[in-house]
Amino acid sequence: MTKVFNPGLMQTNRRNVLRGSVLAGAAAMAGTAGHAGQRRAPLPKMQPPAPRFLVAEEQAQMAAPAADLSGYTRVKQELVAPPFAPAHEQVATGGPKIIEITMETTEVLMVIDEDTGAEVWALTYNGSVPGPLIICHEGDMVELTLRNPVDSQMEHNIDFHASTGALGGGGLTHVFPGEETVLRWKATKPGCFTYHCAPGGAMIPYHVTHGMNGAVMVLPRDGLKDGMGNALTYDSIAYIGEQDYYLPMDEFGDYKKYAFAGDDYADSLDAMRTLTPTHCVFNGAVGALTGENALTAKVGETVLMIHNQANRDSRPHLIGGHGNYVWETSFSDAPLTGLETWFVRGGTAMAAMYTFEQPGVYAYVNHNLIEATLLGAAAHFVVEGEWNNELMEQVVAPRTFET
Numbered sequence: 001m002t003k004v005f006n007p008g009l010m011q012t013n014r015r016n017v018l019r020g021s022v023l024a025g026a027a028a029m030a031g032t033a034g035h036a037g038q039r040r041a042p043l044p045k046m047q048p049p050a051p052r053f054l055v056a057e058e059q060a061q062m063a064a065p066a067a068d069l070s071g072y073t074r075v076k077q078e079l080v081a082p083p084f085a086p087a088h089e090q091v092a093t094g095g096p097k098i099i100e101i102t103m104e105t106t107e108v109l110m111v112i113d114e115d116t117g118a119e120v121w122a123l124t125y126n127g128s129v130p131g132p133l134i135i136c137h138e139g140d141m142v143e144l145t146l147r148n149p150v151d152s153q154m155e156h157n158i159d160f161h162a163s164t165g166a167l168g169g170g171g172l173t174h175v176f177p178g179e180e181t182v183l184r185w186k187a188t189k190p191g192c193f194t195y196h197c198a199p200g201g202a203m204i205p206y207h208v209t210h211g212m213n214g215a216v217m218v219l220p221r222d223g224l225k226d227g228m229g230n231a232l233t234y235d236s237i238a239y240i241g242e243q244d245y246y247l248p249m250d251e252f253g254d255y256k257k258y259a260f261a262g263d264d265y266a267d268s269l270d271a272m273r274t275l276t277p278t279h280c281v282f283n284g285a286v287g288a289l290t291g292e293n294a295l296t297a298k299v300g301e302t303v304l305m306i307h308n309q310a311n312r313d314s315r316p317h318l319i320g321g322h323g324n325y326v327w328e329t330s331f332s333d334a335p336l337t338g339l340e341t342w343f344v345r346g347g348t349a350m351a352a353m354y355t356f357e358q359p360g361v362y363a364y365v366n367h368n369l370i371e372a373t374l375l376g377a378a379a380h381f382v383v384e385g386e387w388n389n390e391l392m393e394q395v396v397a398p399r400t401f402e403t
Contacts, residue, residue, distance in 0.1 A: 130241025299385025
């Protein structure tokens with residue numbers, strides 16, 4: 001069965017693409033020849049795994065006994081677009097579950113910044129950047145149906161950092177346009193985790209930096225706890241995906257536009273090589289979580305902020321608030337407390353909990369303030385309630401003074 005994928009319109013067979021060898025070759029080719037005869041620096045040659053190792057892996061999978069699903073209850077989870085979270089229990093009731101979810105890989109022309117006209121052919125799960133938040137409990141299984149629409153330009157897959165084996169499921173979920181696959185994996189470690197597309201070679205960062213990533217939250221079965229073992233609960237979740245884009249520009253400094261997803265591949269590799277993003281935004285675009293799109297809460301409400309960054313380090317800070325409890329790593333570890341700024345390692349997701357004490361507008365930013373103010377990494381919380389002068393009071397309004 002012959003397939004075609006952008007960029008380069010290289011014809012490949014399914015097995016070669018699944019193993020990443022052809023994608024690596026495409027990346028190398030894109031590195032040697034640019035538009036209008038320009039020569040680009042070649043990319044390092046990516047060596048695929050030795051065939052005998054791949055055969056051994058397949059044989060081990062085929063020889064393995066079927067999973068024992070007795071004792072599991074099947075439930076469907078309706079995924080929702082960020083910044084919202086799907087309906088879920090904070091403390092698990094009953095035995096372990098098989099959480100059934102469906103995601104579709106969609107390629108969407110998305111405006112990144114209305115002021116500059118910057119746009120990108122975003123590669124997405126379910127049409128959003130980031131992809132939807134998935135929530136389960138430790139010991140549950142997640143059963144994903146992944147579909148790639150027939151009108152897509154590219155092959156896609158998914159790597160769950162929360163899972164175990166087969167490149168996080170990436171080795172078992174490659175789907176061409178018009179195909180679907182079903183993957184089931186067990187959530188064995190509590191915490192927040194990234195997932196992302198990982199087709200192979202240079203296509204991995206290309207897909208990730210075009211928006212194809214999201215987060216999974218695996219809750220302890222008995223819920224979140226503080227360092228003393230006391231229960232912690234939240235009133236709502238704010239799901240924030242930090243996305244770095246590397247948009248190609250023309251010789252006049254204007255952002256280039258492309259007719260189809262994948263057409264920017266070679267130009268994007270050049271931009272990505274700089275390691276300098278043109279945009280660093282929350283939830284896909286500049287202003288996606290500010291102004292009329294601001295997050296909302298009330299004084300006394302507790303919000304669990306889940307922050308995902310699939311590619312670069314970040315340092316979130318809630319201006320006017322704090323991280324009362326912060327899990328930069330596993331929910332099995334005691335949370336950090338009273339943080340002013342917390343750390344998101346590139347390729348991870350994490351959680352921070354805060355109970356709002358004052359009304360007003362709070363800015364949630366990447367505290368690399370260059371990225372927050374110049375590249376777009378900012379969100380707003382608009383909080384309703386009564387002001388507490390014991391926490392803060394303007395004693396004297398600004399006025400002129402004599403020297």
